[in-house]
Amino acid sequence: MRLFEVILIATLLAAAVAQMTKSAAHWSRPLTVFGVLVATWHVIHEGTHWQMFPVLAGLILLVAWQLITASRRASRYPAMRKPVAIGVALLSITTFGLLLIVPMFTLPKPTGTYPVGTRIIYLKDSSRMEDRAEKPGTSRELVVQLWYPADPSNNHLAAYETTSETILITSYRSVLWTNSREDAPVASQGGPFPVLLFNHGWAGRRTQDTFLTEDLASHGYVVASIDHTYNSSRVALPGDRIIEDINGGDALDTNLHSASEIIDTWNKELNKWVADEVFVLNTLQNDNLDPKSPWYGRLDTQRAGALGHSFGGAAAIQVCSVDARIQSAINMDGWTFGDLRQRAANQSTMFLYGVGNGAPPPDPATLGTAARAEAELDATDHKVVDTSLRQFGGYKVSISNTSHMDFTDHPLVSPWRRWTQPSHISPGRIETIVRAYALAFFDQTIRERKPTLLESGTSSPFREVKIEHWSPESKAASVETALKPTLFR
Template identity: 35%
Template sequence: MWRRAPRAEDDRVTEIIAGPQMSLLEILALLGAVVLAVARWLPPAARPPVTIGAASAFVLSAAPLTVLGLRWQMLPVLAGAALALPFAVSPLIRRRAGRPARRARWWMALPGSVLCVVLTATGPAAAWAFPVPVFPEPTGDFAVGTRVLQWTDPDRPETATPEPDDRRTVVVQLWYPAQKSPAGTRRARYLGRTEQEARTVSDALARYAGLPGFLVDGVPRALTRSVPDAPVAVDGGRFPAVVFSPGLGGVRTQNTAWAEELASHGYVVAALDHPYDSAAVVLADGRTIGTEVGSTGDDEEDNRRAAETAGIRAADLSFVLTQLDRLDRGGAEGALTGRLDTGRAAVTGHSLGGAAALQAARQDRRFAAVIDLDGYPRDPTPLPFHQPALALTQAIGPGTDARYIPRLTEVLKLSTATGYRLTIPGAAHLTFTDAPLYLPPVPAMVGSLGRTESRRVVAATTLAFLDSTLRHEPGDLAGALSAHGELTVYRPGDSR
């Protein structure tokens, strides 16, 4: 029986309540600036008290904001208030000094008032377009804990460096079912263990995407729904594992909302940072490793490099599954000893990570299922694999690579188990990540599903698939998936 996903109506209400994502101080400063801009048009008797109140509210809220850290979205609000303040206050000062108040004629004052209001309105519009992301409350029965580990594979050299003794190291973040923490317990920061790490990663992601870093300066401020190192849930038995690889240049936290939702339903999610590939990887010793993967402009060479990187990632995914098994057996540090069921493990990934997941499934039969989130298969020699597979794809349009669906279909048909390809209307490539929570809702960028519906659809479809393949729960999987898009099913023995 499929678990209940949050209803679309609930999500729409949440999105409306979230509004422009402004703090109380920012809202007070905004209201003060707006009132200052329109005070000139109030009845004469109302102008003095309203102006004094608005000026006081603005100053008392703007001052602590500058101390606590002013977001760039508030700069036009400050500009609008600074422009309106002298014209709103000067008549009061002149009257108090016994001099006649001078007021410009209405047709001269109107353009200035309009300019102040427009400037002030730009602030909440910018805050709405580039908010501090608010992570949705997971819908499962468990609270969610998280911890970050670093593992080194003694059997694999690091091919990205010339040092012969350098071994392949990955940073892994776990999200797991946890005991409920007391109210007020500090939640985990998004993008990093510390504020400094979060800002380092945020700046690196912005550079990788070609965006000015200040546009997304709210992202490292975000807190998730997980509690660092929370005690593991007492109930629930042994939890299936889901190993995740991010997109090219992506980071381990890029699918945090999805990982928290899965963990709340009784899964342990292990997401990787791939050094020299992820935008930034902060190691335990404080070193930061940036990406060395970039486009050469030569399609053939870029495809070769993508296939090589996917192969390295596939090996990383298998290594992490080995480490999770050691963790369960007590061979590595952690409170999950005896609680991880690595015999029920899925390998997943987004974009290039999805390609790596498909390749890892073919190479490592320990994985019992595979999920590809809009990833173009990169295995240079596709061969049959035995796991059931789910591929979620963006809406296919004129701009989609014409080779994508035929190549994906070819790979899915090689499975000796049932495969599913679900194309989600309104989805874009970044729909399958946390990006809709903090980027402008531009359809070409994050799709048209909205900030909450994107997460809901991806969680509902992947949970249905995992419950069916790893937990063998009864139900109509094809029916559950087709409710969210255009489904194609590939069954073993079908004509090829």
């Protein structure tokens, strides 16, 4: 809950109690006036949302009651005093409960030295036709959000999602502020900045890892997060056109499809995502050469990287096979497929896995139909990744007490995680670990730095982490496990 939301709820509860207590009844009116001032500040500066509607309704009820003169209230409506107070209190408590169930979560502050700016751009790739558009011959359209190092700015903080990208239940995110300034000027010092391409998960959204994209930008990277149209949860295109995800879960249902059928579906979509990545990087390369562009001379597209979560991680790895500008890529807890044999030896990869992932899978023959398909996918992934790491080298980082969605903003969004997943490490802890390894990996592979976190022979400062460092053509991996016993929570 945000500051003025808490103050408003507390103020109305206090006003309700005062109204029900004869000795404190004289406080009801000044508390109501104060509540109006707090609500006004909240609406203008914090931005209101549906969880706040009950307490705002309670405020209106209280104001309406206070507008009736004291003598008239005493003579005509004496029986209404306590019901009005109880109603105001219940409405306030309702808002408190809604904010616990669907919280206005707070993104962690970026750890780098640069302020962060963000900008949303619309792109059309006229060289490709959209195979899922209602109108044949429609060009492939993309929405891309850029997070970048910025000069200090008084521009408004950017919303977590735009209004048109939300539905009723998620509409609060349009007034949930990030740490980034809208359209802030690109940092005038320290560039040109390497470009990183970010891919969301299957049916995800470009903002799903804002905790990470903002942090990378604060350390001097320009992160281009791509909404892969028709496989993103909700994309707002020009002309008030809203494109929903139309893939559906059935295409990946292991009860309905075999492992080979699912892989065929994935590979078709993977080629489209990889083409999106190349197109975005080409666009930014052209902008870097355009004197009229705000990105003129500020981008280094020849030292680029890619990262993604789940299916987006597979797309990040795969783009290495088709674009030599990609120096390195990170797959966050996703299966890896496609042809990894085409990437060059100087294109390093990192695979971040949660608990239960990255380990040798069970024998598919011992499992039921759905479990067998998933085990076959695990086995294929395990073989592809280890073969690629043996041939080209790279890192495999396993983080204990984490699950698939812990590599996104989801732990912040879901307050019930502490009860449904009590053994999992805290959101702050997983954010710290993922940020640290992603930054160290790109600093090493793109900027040619030597971060101590990845130095061979040193143990991780995180006892939840096991690192496997593979050298090219090596038959074995050096396994480094953390030794420090104290958890940071």
